[in-house]
Amino acid sequence: GAVVSQHPSRVICKSGTSVKIECRSLDFQATTMFWYRQFPKKSLMLMATSNEGSKATYEQGVEKDKFLINHASLTLSTLTVTSAHPEDSSFYICSAKDRTGGNEQFFGPGTRLTVL
Amino acid sequence: RKEVEQDPGPFNVPEGATVAFNCTYSNSASQSFFWYRQDCRKEPKLLMSVYSSGNEDGRFTAQLNRASQYISLLIRDSKLSDSATYLCVVNRGGSQGNLIFGKGTKLSVKP
Secondary structure, eight states, rough: OOOEEEOOOOEETTTTTOEEEEEEESSSSSEEEEEEEEEETTOOOOEEEEETTOOOOEOOOOOTTTTEEEEETTEEEEEESSOOOGGEEEEEEEEOOOOTOOOOOOOOOOEEEEOO | OOOOOOOOOOOOEEETTTTEEEEEEEEOOOOOOOEEEEETTTTOOEEEEEEEEEEETEEEEEEETOOOOOEEEEEOSOOOOGGGGEEEEEEEEESSSOOOOOEEEEEEEOO
């Protein structure tokens, strides 16, 4: 089956630092990847849609200069949380759609970010 | 109105019970509907897609009513391993296929 990996799985950083999270589709190519955030006891919230070779589309209320997304290849998208603050602590999950079609999104295992 | 609304939880049921979850969505342009399962501190995993004709997968039955913009999930003969949060998920419509997640309903199956 389609597998999506994320790295790192967990990160703890100091306030003000930047953190990069990688999302890879391991056995398929993904023209579209999605980034979600989930706070404790809350639903997954779509942050942005990442399209290979073009700019990401951000959801309302998500700062594009704070959450930098790069989708340079068909198997890799990165999310960089710049100048992270404690309120950015959350569970970040990516998903990917197979370029060959279908509606299913395959989810990565998530990255738990804790900003001290 | 929220894009996707679900029954508030938690549902605490004994093993073997039948439990039903309901969900409503607001965007009439939505074309795809899913139930996902999420275990604590894990990523969501697709449980099943939901079709207009209704579909069944073992102990799980999903129903869609487009006119009422209503989705349901029925779990029969609950197992301890069914304990999780069940997420109603709707495609927003349009070419991107963005998924909108409900808040989830927590199910706890007790021995």
